[in-house]
Amino acid sequence: MSIRHSHLLKQLETRLSKLRAERDMTKQALREAEAAHVAAGEKVRAVEQEIASLKDATSEPVLTEHALLRYIERVHGIDLDQIRAQMLTPAVTEQIRTLRSCRLPIGNGVILVVEAGVIKTVATKDSREKRIRQVHGLRPVEVRRLQAEEE
Incomplete structure (x- = not known):
């Protein structure tokens, strides 16, 4: 093997090593992002369940301020x-x-x-x-x- 080929081989092996390390780091970052995504999804579901249970527990209908304002405006002519x-x-x-x-x-x-x-x-x-x-x-x-x- 010539010196030129030997030098090129060394460069390629070094480059391959760096790329593998980069791939491993992105793989780890991907795992962490996936775990964070799952955790965020669980939090969203927990809040959605809490909202649903509050809505179910409320025996009285909820009147929003927007609806109240529209009523005052349209029915009472304000x-x-x-x-x-x-x-x-x-x-x-x-x-x-x-x-x-x-x-x-x-x-x-x-x-x-x-x-x-x-x-x-x-x-x-x-x-x-x-x-x-x-x-x-x-x-x-x-x-x-x-x-x-x-x-």
Whole structure:
């Protein structure tokens, strides 16, 4: 065998060894991925079973907020777009863009609770007083005193 062939043979054997090692590593990665896939599938099935059992256990029908809003809109004739426009005036929109997260009073004792530019809920002064009483166990007079100190 010539030196040239000997050198080529050595290169090919080295290359073959590296390719086999790479194949073994990908085979192991494939086994691990398959195991992770099986484990994820088991978790999905467990959650699906939990959901199904909760649905079966619920004797009352579930009413989604979407269905409730459509009912209010279509049966009672409430114009949700008009309400949206009342809540999101240009001034309010600008304040939310600027502040991003806040408790924003919009008039008539109504407060928009905003987190990261998303209106999460609507509160009123009365609902805030009630929540403070529940959390802190305060009497109405004490709640009003705390609110006055905040302002």
